[in-house]
Amino acid sequence: MIESTEIIEILLVEDNAGDVQLTREAFEEAKVRNRLHVVSDGVEALQFLRQEGRFAGQPRPDLVLLDLNLPRKGGLEVLTEIKQDPELRQVPVVVLTTSQAEADITQSYNRYANAYISKPVDLDKFLEVVRSLEHFWLAVVRLPIGA
């Protein structure tokens, strides 16, 4: 396992407070030092990523966890914009949603999502998912420098 001393920045795009808290809890149990930024709709997500408006001083995230069912701007639209933006397209985006629909999975990958995960109903499994997410994307995968 590769040890990292840097703080990992994670952006969670999720409108459900319950899910936000659960994810937060899961990352708190994680081994990697991380900071979880939360926005609750698609418009804010893009503003955060582009460091616009009130997110001007925020860091560029190392990983985006994106729900599909969002107010104002849907998750798939956000995904499209990220992947079309040369500045942002290197940031890994993991779709994390309750939907198990084939159409959602296919469309997400067609828009270059880096992974698609259905939220497990069982808490232990959810924690397991977050742990493996962290392990895979933040410890195993090598990403371009400066991304």
Add this chain to the structure above:
Amino acid sequence: MYPLRQASHTHALSRLRARGSRAITPAPAKPEIIPDVSSPFLSARWWADLPIARKLDVYVALVLLLTLVLILLTSLTVADLNRSSAQRLRAQARLANLNSLEKALLNIETGERGYLLSQKENFLEPYREGRRVLSELLPKLEADPEAPPALHALAAAIRSYLNEWAELNIARVRSQGPFSEAQQLRVFEEGKARFDLLRQQFAKVQNQLTEQFTQSRMQNLREIGQLRSLVWVALGVLVGSTLLLRLGTQRVVIEPLQRLRESTSRLGGGDYSARVSIQRRDELGQLAQAFNLAAANLERSNQSLVEANRHLQEQQAELERSNRELEQFAYVASHDLQEPLRMVSSYTQLLERRYKGKLDEKADMYIHFAVDGANRMQQLIQDLLVYSRVGTKGMPFQAVDTARVVAETLRDLEVAIAESGAQVQLGTLPTVWGDPSQIRQVFQNLLSNALKFRREGVQPRLEIGAQRENGGWRFRVADNGIGIESPYFDRIFLIFQRLHTKEAYPGNGIGLAVVKKIIERHGGRLWLESIPGEGSTFFFTLPEAPAERT
């Protein structure tokens, strides 16, 4: 006057209404004969209503009567003809006799005169010959009842000439010798006068006889003409009655039969409004009435059938729609229920994880129940989703090799089979027409049930087989497990129905409900036979693959 007329009007109206209301009350089904107003003659009506058999009787009787009259007339005419022919022959014979008579008379006169002149016996030869002929002819002529009256006078004149003149003269000459010249002249003159008288009488008879002959000949010819006419009349009757029979049969039998045939084929072709109009009360009229009644009944029952069918189709469509809606509802509900449930479940689990043992015992118990409840609900929703997906998420049908499906299912159940030490016996399994994953689900559920509900201390034995049945396949999955009591045969196929506690046999009571739904989606049947304590056998039918049907 005016109000009176109005009153009568209202009466007529009320009568009409009364009749109308009476018509509404169901009258007994009776063929109604509509009077034929187009035929103006009572006799025609009478004739039309006469049964065909009676019509034929009347016809035959008339023809026979006519024939009888003709035969009678003919035989009378023939008898007359016979009589007149005989008469004619007799008249002819009489004329011939008269001829012979004339010759004999001439012989007598010549012989007598010769003898008187010569006194030679041989001159008497013609005289004697003439007398012999006369003695033969005269009684014959006189005995003839048809002889003309002049004949009797002639006969008497001949006899008197012979006896009172010729015989006397001959006897005189024979006894006293020849007459003197003067005497002779006198005798000859008187003889000539007497014979001339005779000749006159003869001519009269001849005239009368000729007249008789002519008359009888005329009569004879007339009667021959009569007979000829009769023969023509008989021929005419024969031809006429034959033509009449043909035309009558055409009108009375053949034309109505043709109409009946046309209507019958229309009815046979599905046109239930086909009717026959034969306004007569004979056999064909009755047949037409019966036909119309049958057609009306058919039309009525067909109409109600069509209506019932439409009603049924509507109900079927309605049922299908509501069924689809229900499935959709179950699917959406269970799907959307997942989200809040995930929250409940996750947070109760988080609560348990973080605070178990940190609060009091009761709090732990509460947390346990909450977690357990959330888990169970989660399972129920999962099951409901599976159940509703049978209808909403089915795949198109295709050929499914059940032998392969069963082999895969058994591989999935390998662990359970090994643990229970079960013995599996496989028959020959066919290719069927269906949804592969659903058919696999059927075998999965039935086989895992068979393993689950095994008897303690008995080696489980599973049998899987199939045989043809009604253009499809009948499968059987048999076990030697605990069995099911017959009152529960229906209940086990209902969703979430269980016969045992979860402690004894885990499960949610979804497996057989799903199996039933899948089999029904395939248009098959599902049933079971079971003896408690000995085992159960589940049967189900599936359609065969189309390739096999050819």
